Amino acid sequence: MPQNRDISTTFAKGLAVLGCFDGRAADLGLAEIARRTGHDRATVRRLVLTLCAEGYLRQTGRTFCLRPKVLALAGGMLQAGGFGRTVQPLLDRHARQLGHPITLAVRDDLRVLLVAQSTIAGAPVSFGFTLGSALPLLHTSLGRVLLAQAHTPADLIARAPRTPHTDQSLTDPAALAAAVTLTRDRGYALVDGEFEPGTVGIAVPLGRVAALGASVPRGTGSAEGFASLICPALQTCAAELAQGMDLARLT
Amino acid sequence: MPQNRDISTTFAKGLAVLGCFDGRAADLGLAEIARRTGHDRATVRRLVLTLCAEGYLRQTGRTFCLRPKVLALAGGMLQAGGFGRTVQPLLDRHARQLGHPITLAVRDDLRVLLVAQSTIAGAPVSFGFTLGSALPLLHTSLGRVLLAQAHTPADLIARAPRTPHTDQSLTDPAALAAAVTLTRDRGYALVDGEFEPGTVGIAVPLGRVAALGASVPRGTGSAEGFASLICPALQTCAAELAQGMDLARLT
DNA sequence: GCACAATTGTTCGTATAGCGAACGTTTTCG
DNA sequence: CGAAAACGTTCGCTATACGAACAATTGTGC
Incomplete structure (x- = not known):
């Protein structure tokens, strides 16, 4: 098949190499990157x-790790979307x-x-997720909404x-x-303990392509009880966010 | 000069193109990217x-903007450094x-x-900076520490x-x-109104290559008064952070 | 501790993928 | 409305990138 001359395969390979550094391992060697990307070790070496x-x-030594400069790429996207001025203060409130x-x-x-x-001092730290973190699609409340x-x-x-x-994670496609x-x-x-044991996740739609969510430790409460408490607040937050931000940038 | 065969010039150009999306303009066209990077419009087109x-x-249309996927690159760096589990909760507290x-x-x-x-509900939003934002080096307290x-x-x-x-920004190299x-x-x-009018910025070192800072509206207080209040807290925070994180990853 | 196997890193001849001049299309301006 | 300016696209050519083969390092078994 003839190559698509509008696409640079070298750059695409380079992006795949960069994307390998997904946090699963702190440092990666050339051979491991080659395995993860499927590209030749010599190619990976030049790209790295x-x-x-x-x-x-x-x-x-013989391994490589991301430097803070990659955060600037995220910063460009957040800045262009006005996240610091509109989304963050609203989420914080x-x-x-x-x-x-x-x-x-x-x-x-x-x-x-x-x-x-919006993180909160004193909230239980579960998996320590941050901006840019990837969560599973099937077993989180955010994933269910998406x-x-x-x-x-x-x-x-x-x-x-x-x-x-x-043990609570659904695996049957029909049940999912x-x-x-x-x-x-x-x-x-409403996801009760399917991703994090003892944790209830609640999420609502934000526009047509995003979700807003919160998670709470189950304790002795009922999941439905948490939902009736948290849903209205998330929905109010979602409505305000939808008014103030360009949701099309999130697709 | 012969090319360095260990470096992929195509990938380097691609990274320059990606780095162009720094939030200064929400959307960029091919010609503007070519101007910013100095690369040919045809080259830029393929990379974009x-x-x-x-x-x-x-x-x-004829413009391009970053999608959320760039955040995942940041997420990989934050995850590998354990920011969500250690740094964020400490900053929040x-x-x-x-x-x-x-x-x-x-x-x-x-x-x-x-x-x-760590953002705080109710704090005055100034320039709306987020993770990944770039600030000036010369006129901010963080920059002075760095x-x-x-x-x-x-x-x-x-x-x-x-x-x-x-009006307060120092510009004389000797004064800086x-x-x-x-x-x-x-x-x-301690930077008083050199970057944001009416705002006092205070920052302290975190290890040998990072800084921790806070900014407060000046109001009727004295800059030195704010410093004596905030510095000890920042220094305590810096000491705790230095114990719990791998600062070498920040260089 | 050594020899060999396995793994990982590096070199350089070759050709294909990327470059950019030239052309085509769209937008701006008088 | 037409010309100039700006921007986007094509395709012949060659220089950059590829990866086979080799070099170096690490791991393993005795």
Whole structure:
């Protein structure tokens, strides 16, 4: 097949190499990057050395890790979207009122991508997710909402990893599809212990391609009790956010 | 001069194109990207279309903007450094105690790069900076601390933009050097209205290559009064952070 | 501790992918 | 409305990138 002359395969390979540094391992060697990307070790070597020269990676012995400069790429996107001026203060205000951290997420292929969050001092730290973190699509409340918004949720359910995170994790595609339908029907997702044991996640739609969510430790309360408390607050927050931000930038 | 065969010039050009999207303009056209990078419009076109194909940019008419997927690159760096589990909760706790947002930054060439921050509901929003935002090196308290830590601050002062942001902005290299020396001598930086009118910025070193800072509206207080209040809290926070994180990852 | 196997890193001849001059299209301006 | 300016696209040519083969390092078994 003739190459698409509008696309630079070298650059595409380089982006794949950069994308390898997803936090699963702190440092990666050339051979491991070659395995993860499927590209030749010599090719990977040139691309990695280019990332070092441009300040995005640091070499330590025979391994490499990301440097803070990659954050500037995120900063450009957040700045262009006015996140610091509009989204963050709004999330902070609503999170304080609610008493729980609130997270804004979008779907990125088969995963949930955290786009903004208001952290709260004293909130229990679970997996320590930050802006840019990827969460599973099938077993989080944010993921359920994003699936409910998708054109072909059944296809996404078929392709997304169904690896269970806890004993409660749904793995049957039909059960997952039913959960997504329930999410769409009632306008919010409620996930009880499927991703983090003992944690209830609640999420609501933000526009047509984003989700807003909060999670709370289960304790002795009922999941439905948490939902009736948290949903209205998330929905109010979502309505205010939808008025003040360009949601089209999130797709 | 013969090309360095360890470096991929195509990938380096691609990274320059990606780096163009720094938030100064929400959307960029091919010609503007070519101007900013100095590369040929045809080259830029191929690189931009590759970024679109890989999901990092979206095309709207004849312009392009970053998509949320770039945040995942930041997420990988934050995850590998354990920011969500260690840095963020610590910043949140100290920010709550202090009653002001706290920001962690490093130097990235001639600018300050925000690496983590704890925002606070109700804090005055000034320029709406977020993780990944770039601030000036010469006129912010964070920048003064980072200059104080540098091996050749005089050289950085000579090369960094000296464009004043307010009437109070220092522009004389000798005055800037003296301010950096004062910062080093007393162990903190105090910047009063040089970057944001009416705002006092205070910053302290975090290890040898990072800074921790807070800013407060001046009001009727004295800058020194704010400093004596805020410095000890920032220094306590810095000491705790230095114990729990791998500062070497921030260079 | 050594030899060999396995793994990882590097070199350089070759050709294909990327470059950019030239052309085509769109927008701006008088 | 037409010309100039600006911007986007094509395709012949060659220089940059590829990866086979080799070099160096690490791991393993005895």
